[in-house]
Amino acid sequence: MKQEFEIIDYEPRYLPELLAISLPWLEEHDLLEPADIEQLEHPERTLATGGRIFLARVGEEIVGMMMLELFGDGTCEPFKFGVKEPWRNQGIGHALMDATLKAARELGQHTAVLTSHHELTAALHIYESYGFRHKAHDHVAFELSDIAMELKL
Numbered sequence: 001m002k003q004e005f006e007i008i009d010y011e012p013r014y015l016p017e018l019l020a021i022s023l024p025w026l027e028e029h030d031l032l033e034p035a036d037i038e039q040l041e042h043p044e045r046t047l048a049t050g051g052r053i054f055l056a057r058v059g060e061e062i063v064g065m066m067m068l069e070l071f072g073d074g075t076c077e078p079f080k081f082g083v084k085e086p087w088r089n090q091g092i093g094h095a096l097m098d099a100t101l102k103a104a105r106e107l108g109q110h111t112a113v114l115t116s117h118h119e120l121t122a123a124l125h126i127y128e129s130y131g132f133r134h135k136a137h138d139h140v141a142f143e144l145s146d147i148a149m150e151l152k153l
Helices: 012-028 034-041 043-048 092-106 121-129
Strands: 006-009 052-058 061-070 075-083 111-116 133-135 147-152
Touching (some): 012 043, 012 052, 012 075, 092 121, 121 147
Antiparallel strands (some): 006 052, 111 147
């Protein structure tokens, strides 16, 4: 049975949820890197540069997330996209992507870039469904990512 959910902005009281959502999929695919922990433990850094963090909430439970980082040149990155296992395939991922891309456009961004891994097929499917296209990957931030994508906003 589908549950009603809402997309909300991050608040500091939800800090533990960032790890609770991201660590399981990162560990399951053996993709956890020190940079992941740094980003998840310090979301204020994303917010300080004008970025946003969106959470999906069912009742009082946080079940999904996506962060949006701004690079200051009209380029942004949606990242740390995850939905807890029991809540997948209910439209939550699409709602998080909708909110993130809408915010990026409202913030004047013209290009969204992201990196991922070939094993994250559900996320890759969503990215492709929104028009993200594969591009050359420079491996700057994450050694274990093997896919780079871009979307003109």
